[in-house]
Amino acid sequence: MFVKLSNLDLKDNGEIAEKGAPKLCMRALPGEGAERSCAFDGARVVLMPITDAAHVIHGPIACAGNSWDNRGARSSGSQLFRRGLTTDLRENDVIYGGEEKLRQALHEIAGKHKPKAIFVYNTCVSSLIGENLDLVCRQAQTALSIPVIPVNAPGFLGDKNIGNRIAGDVLLQYVIGRELEPSIPYAKNLHAINLIGEYNIAGDLWGVLPELKNLGIILQTAITGDAKFDDLRSAHRASLNVLVCSKSLTNLARHMQLRWGIPFIDASFYGVEETSNALLNIAKALGDPELLRRTRQYVKEREIFTRAQLASHKKKLAGKTAILFTGGIKTWSMVSTLKELGIQVLAGGTQNSTPEDFLRMKAMMDPAAHIIEDTSADGFLRLIKDKKPDLIVAGGKTKYLAYKTRTPFLDINHGRKLPYAGYQGMITFAQAVTRTVFSPVWDLLKHPFAGERGSSYE
Amino acid sequence: MSPANTVAEWINTKDYHTLNFERKDLVINPAKACQPLGAMLCALGVEGCLPFVHGSQGCAAYFRNNLSRHYREPVSAVSDSMTEDGAVFGGQRNLIEGLQNAHTLYKPKMIAVFTSCMAEVIGDDISAYVDKARQEEAIPMDFPVALAHTPSFKGSHITGYDNMLKGFIQSLAKPRDEKNLNNRLYVVPGFDPYPANLREIKRLLEKIGVQYTLLSDYSDVVDSPNNGTFQMYPGGTPLPEVIEALNAAGFLFLQSYSTTATRKYLQNKEKIPTESVPMPIGISNTDRFLTKVAEMTGKPIPEDIEAERGRAVDAATDAHPYIHGKRFALFGDPDVLLGVVSFLLDMGGVPVHIISSNGTPIFRKEMEGLLKTSPYGQSATVHVGKDLWHLRSLLMNDPVDLLIGDSHGKYAARDAGIPLVRIGFPITDRVNLHRSPIIGYEGTLNLITMIANTLLEEKDRNADTAHFELLR
Numbered sequence: 001m002f003v004k005l006s007n008l009d010l011k012d013n014g015e016i017a018e019k020g021a022p023k024l025c026m027r028a029l030p031g032e033g034a035e036r037s038c039a040f041d042g043a044r045v046v047l048m049p050i051t052d053a054a055h056v057i058h059g060p061i062a063c064a065g066n067s068w069d070n071r072g073a074r075s076s077g078s079q080l081f082r083r084g085l086t087t088d089l090r091e092n093d094v095i096y097g098g099e100e101k102l103r104q105a106l107h108e109i110a111g112k113h114k115p116k117a118i119f120v121y122n123t124c125v126s127s128l129i130g131e132n133l134d135l136v137c138r139q140a141q142t143a144l145s146i147p148v149i150p151v152n153a154p155g156f157l158g159d160k161n162i163g164n165r166i167a168g169d170v171l172l173q174y175v176i177g178r179e180l181e182p183s184i185p186y187a188k189n190l191h192a193i194n195l196i197g198e199y200n201i202a203g204d205l206w207g208v209l210p211e212l213k214n215l216g217i218i219l220q221t222a223i224t225g226d227a228k229f230d231d232l233r234s235a236h237r238a239s240l241n242v243l244v245c246s247k248s249l250t251n252l253a254r255h256m257q258l259r260w261g262i263p264f265i266d267a268s269f270y271g272v273e274e275t276s277n278a279l280l281n282i283a284k285a286l287g288d289p290e291l292l293r294r295t296r297q298y299v300k301e302r303e304i305f306t307r308a309q310l311a312s313h314k315k316k317l318a319g320k321t322a323i324l325f326t327g328g329i330k331t332w333s334m335v336s337t338l339k340e341l342g343i344q345v346l347a348g349g350t351q352n353s354t355p356e357d358f359l360r361m362k363a364m365m366d367p368a369a370h371i372i373e374d375t376s377a378d379g380f381l382r383l384i385k386d387k388k389p390d391l392i393v394a395g396g397k398t399k400y401l402a403y404k405t406r407t408p409f410l411d412i413n414h415g416r417k418l419p420y421a422g423y424q425g426m427i428t429f430a431q432a433v434t435r436t437v438f439s440p441v442w443d444l445l446k447h448p449f450a451g452e453r454g455s456s457y458e
Numbered sequence: 459m460s461p462a463n464t465v466a467e468w469i470n471t472k473d474y475h476t477l478n479f480e481r482k483d484l485v486i487n488p489a490k491a492c493q494p495l496g497a498m499l500c501a502l503g504v505e506g507c508l509p510f511v512h513g514s515q516g517c518a519a520y521f522r523n524n525l526s527r528h529y530r531e532p533v534s535a536v537s538d539s540m541t542e543d544g545a546v547f548g549g550q551r552n553l554i555e556g557l558q559n560a561h562t563l564y565k566p567k568m569i570a571v572f573t574s575c576m577a578e579v580i581g582d583d584i585s586a587y588v589d590k591a592r593q594e595e596a597i598p599m600d601f602p603v604a605l606a607h608t609p610s611f612k613g614s615h616i617t618g619y620d621n622m623l624k625g626f627i628q629s630l631a632k633p634r635d636e637k638n639l640n641n642r643l644y645v646v647p648g649f650d651p652y653p654a655n656l657r658e659i660k661r662l663l664e665k666i667g668v669q670y671t672l673l674s675d676y677s678d679v680v681d682s683p684n685n686g687t688f689q690m691y692p693g694g695t696p697l698p699e700v701i702e703a704l705n706a707a708g709f710l711f712l713q714s715y716s717t718t719a720t721r722k723y724l725q726n727k728e729k730i731p732t733e734s735v736p737m738p739i740g741i742s743n744t745d746r747f748l749t750k751v752a753e754m755t756g757k758p759i760p761e762d763i764e765a766e767r768g769r770a771v772d773a774a775t776d777a778h779p780y781i782h783g784k785r786f787a788l789f790g791d792p793d794v795l796l797g798v799v800s801f802l803l804d805m806g807g808v809p810v811h812i813i814s815s816n817g818t819p820i821f822r823k824e825m826e827g828l829l830k831t832s833p834y835g836q837s838a839t840v841h842v843g844k845d846l847w848h849l850r851s852l853l854m855n856d857p858v859d860l861l862i863g864d865s866h867g868k869y870a871a872r873d874a875g876i877p878l879v880r881i882g883f884p885i886t887d888r889v890n891l892h893r894s895p896i897i898g899y900e901g902t903l904n905l906i907t908m909i910a911n912t913l914l915e916e917k918d919r920n921a922d923t924a925h926f927e928l929l930r
Contacts, residue, residue: 029539029555029559030537030538030539030551030552030553030555030556030559031510031536031537031538031555031556031557031558031559031560031561031563032536032559032560032563033536033537034511034515034518034519034521034522034535034536034537035519036515036516036519036539037515037516037519037520038514038515038516038517038519039516040516041516041519041520056484059575060492060575060609060610060611061485061488061490061491061492061610061611061614062491062492062494062495062517062520062574062575062610064485064488065488065490065491065492066491066492066495066517066520066521066523066524067520068487068488070523083486083487083847084485084486084487084488085484085485085486086484086485086488087483087484087485088485088488089611090611090612091609091611091612093611094579094611100483101483102483104482104483104484105483105484108481108483108484109484112465112469112474112477113465114464114465123575124513124514124574124575124576124579125575125576125579125610125611128545128576128579128580129579155514155515155516155517155576156514156540156541156542156544156545156576157541157542158515158541159515376563377532377534377688377690378563378564381688396523396526396527397522397523397526399526400526400530400531400532401532401688403684404532404682404684404686404687404688404689405686405687405688406684406686445684445686446686
């Protein structure tokens with residue numbers, strides 16, 4: 001019933017023994033913390049941005065109640081994907097089974113909300129009590145005449161990136177290449193690309209689209225930010241796959257290459273240099289010399305324009321120091337992004353990246369920079385004390401820890417509200433960094449109470 | 459018209475409203491969290507206590523995240539990350555290893571173990587596992603561990619709070635010794651999302667001069683001062699006072715539905731004098747709370763508290779024209795709803811729709827009883843076990859002036875074109891609301907201010923030039 005973990009090539013890049021390298025193990029050590037989310041969450045992250053689909057969680061209230069609409073993936077059209085749908089399994093369902101409840105729920109959703117498709121997420125409880133999700137989905141699909149797709153990624157399978165991969169597998173098995181009218185002969189759209197791992201968090205995708213459009217590059221679909229189900233079905237018509245984050249979806253890109261001959265490249269749209277590299281590499285990979293010539297000219301102009309906008313920020317930020325802790329392509333691309341603002345990365349680390357991303361991060365950092373090994377709260381606190389950075393760039397889980405140590409913090413993961421991708425995104429990012437580093441609250445914090453008990457005044 | 463547009467309009471109709479209320483097997487936009495989240499909050503309120511989730515790792519990450527987003531504070535907790543092996547062989551190894559690691563790494567004074575679904579489906583005997591952990595010296599023999607079973611497929615976050623609270627007393631408290639009672643009044647706030655509420659209770663009790671223990675008291679844990687150092691255990695009910703809990707002079711509960719099991723246990727099994735009052739929201743309920751404290755302790759209410767009451771009544775008088783006769787919809791936890799509705803009735807506000815996803819039939823009866831006591835309560839319908847999608851239908855077809863509830867209500871409020879006053883858990887889209895009390899006379903004053911001014915803002919926003927006035 002589950003995807004075989006061995007089929008997912010979890011260790012495809014080979015584990016490396018370097019200090020601080022992300023552990024590719026599938027579970028956290030018992031009792032070490034509660035930083036890592038689960039496979040279910042990983043699958044949600046990848047599939048839930050599909051805007052015109054319904055996403056129903058077959059489980060107890062925990063899974064949907066704690067997570068609905070918590071990602072900040074934005075849609076230009078349908079908002080159906082944001083609705084929190086769940087069968088809310090109760091004790092009686094655990095005893096007598098919840099399949100009938102799920103069947104009714106699927107009929108309710110299809111009949112009243114008219115989604116293009118329904119994704120059904122398995123959870124720890126539904127899988128432990130042996131619900132036959134595949135069968136219920138198959139039957140519902142026949143009865144309802146829309147795709148009803150099982151997502152078998154219960155939380156206990158392990159880390160988030162396992163869920164990411166399972167979601168990639170689900171897209172391959174049930175969505176991509178399954179067009180409504182298969183009679184249309186398969187033809188590739190020249191100059192059309194997919195952006196894999198772009199979830200349109202805070203509208204990132206919308207910062208990249210204008211650049212693509214100006215160059216005449218067509219976005220077939222993002223996988224899956226602001227995506228429509230039918231566009232995803234035609235994802236195989238793209239001429240190129242561009243992996244912008246979530247290396248856990250490398251598998252998806254590989255299989256699309258095998259099945260439809262679509263090559264894939266890595267790219268990051270964070271920072272001026274990386275955005276230019278991304279556009280140039282896309283143009284190169286699309287193999288159109290005229291497009292490449294155009295792109296070369298275009299990125300030159302955009303760089304000049306953007307750098308002019310960044311100049312005042314760079315002047316203020318020069319010499320500032322940062323600690324960076326994130327995942328995916330941002331692991332390394334943020335190093336160069338911060339460097340472009342004149343910020344020195346004192347320490348960098350990652351928990352969920354691939355060894356390749358990790359090595360790339362290491363190569364880009366100053367050789368003297370510290371590689372974060374201890375990613376526990378305690379390790380972080382010691383690091384902050386040692387390095388006294390002017391800024392921490394990381395995900396929401398580190399935010400309040402940073403604040404308690406009076407260290408400026410910028411959220412780079414899904415908790416942020418501003419788009420940082422593309423040239424315009426870099427300007428937004430620079431503004432956000434400046435606002436963060438130079439907020440007067442940090443000074444306020446450093447001055448102790450100066451009243452009558454002023455003996456502590458330093 | 460595209461099918462999407464058709465659906466968008468159809469879901470606003472009376473027809474859909476009827477169908478929506480026939481919906482049984484699907485929850486849309488839930489307004490409740492799960493047991494272990496409540497257990498985690500309760501566990502944070504005991505001094506030096508590390509919350510420990512026995513179950514899959516994702517659950518614990520969700521709880522920490524959600525509590526962090528509401529309080530805007532770091533939340534320390536661990537999980538023993540059960541995986542497929544756990545499903546097959548049971549979670550014993552995870553729990554023992556987890557206790558050992560957590561004890562070594564984070565040096566807590568005690569650990570509160572509570573379960574998420576996985577452990578409960580496979581039926582782990584956590585009590586036996588903890589004994590085994592002691593025998594294997596994973597933790598010292600005398601290291602305090604409290605236990606609670608908190609599967610998410612039963613109850614909600616308020617049930618989890620209750621079970622953890624009972625777990626603390628059952629696992630840690632010494633047996634009652636009538637000769638050695640400690641003369642303390644144990645006050646249980648219940649699942650209260652406001653650290654400022656806990657501080658307000660303490661302030662009032664101190665003013666009256668009561669010897670008390672607040673159990674559990676997470677006010678300093680989820681709202682710690684910024685002094686430049688992160689503290690993992692910044693406060694909580696002192697552990698010795700938890701151990702002494704059964705020697706209490708009495709217990710006073712400020713919520714009923716989030717403390718049911720604990721109250722029953724103390725009353726029936728331990729025969730401890732136990733009283734319960736509605737959450738002290740509004741003038742009437744605060745009066746009830748203070749009267750009960752005076753009655754239980756024999757201490758008079760000091761004059762300055764009476765002065766506080768006077769100011770709150772004065773504020774109510776000033777604000778009454780803006781609230782009197784206005785129609786309200788409310789959703790949230792049963793105890794909070796009972797408090798806020800009582801407050802609205804005090805003010806002449808008219809509750810119309812009352813939704814409690816985790817409410818029980820007993821709650822509905824109690825709420826209906828409360829509504830009957832006031833001429834302003836006659837238009838209300840109480841819905842238990844319904845979700846925010848039901849609420850949306852109600853708002854679209856039987857409009858009100860204002861919605862009261864947590865941040866999740868913002869979608870329904872926007873669709874209905876009415877403001878949302880944020881009360882409850884979680885509040886993730888406004889800052890600092892948990893830092894002002896909504897209980898006691900001070901809290902009542904805050905509520906009056908929030909609600910009346912929101913209605914006035916709305917009036918200004920919607921006024922044409924002729925009716926846009928300096929005086930309101």
